[in-house]
Amino acid sequence: MHEKTLAELSQALQNKTLSSVELTQHYLKRIEQLDGSLNSYITVTAESALEQAAAADARIAAGNAGPLTGIPLAHKDLFCTQGQRTSCGSKMLDNFISPYESTVTQRFLDAGAVSLGKTNLDEFAMGSSTESSFYGPTRNPWDTDRVPGGSSGGSAAAVAGRLCVAATGTDTGGSIRQPAGFTALTGLKPTYGRVSRWGMVAYASSLDQGGPMARTAEDCALMLQVMAGFDAKDSTSVEQPVPDYSASLSDSLKGLRIGLPKEYFAAGLDAATSDAISAAVKQFQALGAEVREISLPNAELAIPAYYVIAPAEASSNLSRFDGVRFGYRCDHPADLTDLYKRSRAEGFGAEVKRRIMVGTYALSAGYYDAYYLKAQKIRRLIKNDFMAAYEQVDVILCPTSPTPAFKIGEKIDDPVSLYLTDIYTITANLAGVPGIALPAGFANGLPLGMQLLGPYFSEARLLNIAHQYQQVTDWHQRAPAGY
Numbered sequence: 275m276h277e278k279t280l281a282e283l284s285q286a287l288q289n290k291t292l293s294s295v296e297l298t299q300h301y302l303k304r305i306e307q308l309d310g311s312l313n314s315y316i317t318v319t320a321e322s323a324l325e326q327a328a329a330a331d332a333r334i335a336a337g338n339a340g341p342l343t344g345i346p347l348a349h350k351d352l353f354c355t356q357g358q359r360t361s362c363g364s365k366m367l368d369n370f371i372s373p374y375e376s377t378v379t380q381r382f383l384d385a386g387a388v389s390l391g392k393t394n395l396d397e398f399a400m401g402s403s404t405e406s407s408f409y410g411p412t413r414n415p416w417d418t419d420r421v422p423g424g425s426s427g428g429s430a431a432a433v434a435g436r437l438c439v440a441a442t443g444t445d446t447g448g449s450i451r452q453p454a455g456f457t458a459l460t461g462l463k464p465t466y467g468r469v470s471r472w473g474m475v476a477y478a479s480s481l482d483q484g485g486p487m488a489r490t491a492e493d494c495a496l497m498l499q500v501m502a503g504f505d506a507k508d509s510t511s512v513e514q515p516v517p518d519y520s521a522s523l524s525d526s527l528k529g530l531r532i533g534l535p536k537e538y539f540a541a542g543l544d545a546a547t548s549d550a551i552s553a554a555v556k557q558f559q560a561l562g563a564e565v566r567e568i569s570l571p572n573a574e575l576a577i578p579a580y581y582v583i584a585p586a587e588a589s590s591n592l593s594r595f596d597g598v599r600f601g602y603r604c605d606h607p608a609d610l611t612d613l614y615k616r617s618r619a620e621g622f623g624a625e626v627k628r629r630i631m632v633g634t635y636a637l638s639a640g641y642y643d644a645y646y647l648k649a650q651k652i653r654r655l656i657k658n659d660f661m662a663a664y665e666q667v668d669v670i671l672c673p674t675s676p677t678p679a680f681k682i683g684e685k686i687d688d689p690v691s692l693y694l695t696d697i698y699t700i701t702a703n704l705a706g707v708p709g710i711a712l713p714a715g716f717a718n719g720l721p722l723g724m725q726l727l728g729p730y731f732s733e734a735r736l737l738n739i740a741h742q743y744q745q746v747t748d749w750h751q752r753a754p755a756g757y
């Protein structure tokens with residue numbers, strides 16, 4: 275059963291050749307057998323999953339099911355789920371039972387999807403390897419000595435290890451696309467404002483965006499259909515009609531103009547990834563696309579700008595964790611100041627503290643103009659680069675990260691080298707444009723990722739292009755040995 279994609283399982287459920295209870299039991303058993311080595315889940319909600327599956331079967335029998343009804347999913351443990359622990363991978367929220375449901379997970383509940391549980395992540399989504407989680411690192415099913423990427427590494431490992439059909443992720447600086455690239459998945463970061471952020475615990479609010487992670491573009495289309503849409507509870511949610519993402523998957527790529535940003539194929543890019551993308555270019559040309567070189571001249575400024583803006587916003591967002599109303603509280607505080615100080619010192623891990631300090635510094639009176647304001651100006655220049663590029667091309671093709679998955683422990687003691695792995699993904703967040711990551715090949719048994727970036731609200735086109743590529747390649751069909 276777990277070899278099948280979401281689209282195939284959806285068919286099987288509708289045809290009643292399979293029940294959601296059977297499917298859910300199968301996945302729960304796989305989690306029990308295989309997640310010990312991957313550590314992709316923080317919480318498995320077996321009981322409620324089986325209840326949801328039974329309700330889904332009843333709904334299918336009654337003839338009012340949708341494509342997601344009865345499909346076992348997993349959610350990044352950054353989405354609030356009512357009555358369940360929502361930890362954000364942090365000791366700070368280890369004891370936090372959410373009193374409300376996020377819009378995204380509510381939409382999946384309304385669609386009749388089953389939630390198997392909550393997946394591991396870098397603490398508060400700060401990281402690119404899922405090693406900063408309070409619950410220990412997640413391992414990559416393609417090589418368990420290696421990271422699955424991050425911060426949505428638990429979702430990536432769970433989907434790649436066939437421990438759920440598809441999963442949600444969030445992408446602030448690449449957290450959906452980079453782990454998708456490291457695990458041979460398809461992952462979509464929508465346009466900022468396309469998917470509601472309500473109930474998605476805030477990291478850097480002007481960059482955060484939820485999106486789907488699955489094995490195919492076709493499955494991502496089905497997931498995004500549920501996730502996308504206006505939400506009055508999120509002031510940055512955009513009131514734009516949601517297209518039928520599955521309807522245009524088969525559109526021809528004839529005449530599609532693809533741009534290759536020369537800055538993304540410069541020094542530092544792994545040779546195998548570069549070769550894989552060259553081969554993909556040929557595939558796209560064979561499908562009727564025209565490919566040309568473009569320039570995103572301010573790309574090299576993206577990392578410094580992001581690592582000022584994201585920590586600045588994080589330092590403000592994370593000030594709510596004070597040990598008073600919810601979350602971790604230190605033992606025997608001497609007074610209120612001691613309560614704040616020790617609860618935060620004991621509740622947050624090293625990377626979160628680093629970012630709070632960097633962000634607080636960048637926002638402080640004497641340095642605001644030199645760092646935060648300057649970073650915001652760079653952000654505008656990066657957005658302008660994309661706008662200029664989309665005058666010449668329809669989409670941009672580039673790698674998701676400079677190298678394939680690295681070893682656990684390899685970079686964790688050197689934060690800057692970890693930040694540098696985000697070089698190709700964070701520009702899309704700074705500009706707010708959508709991007710889809712998809713597998714482009716393998717080297718030494720490790721997946722190689724590429725991404726397509728499009729103009730605002732071009733998700734349907736990105737899914738279409740990825741789907742057409744997946745019709746003529748089989749990278750997305752490969753499974754890691756033992757899974």
Ligand SMILES: NC(=O)C[C@H](N)C(=O)O
Nearest residue numbers: 399400401446447448449
């Ligand atoms: N959250 C993300 O998108 C990951 C990024 N590497 C960060 O640490 O900010």
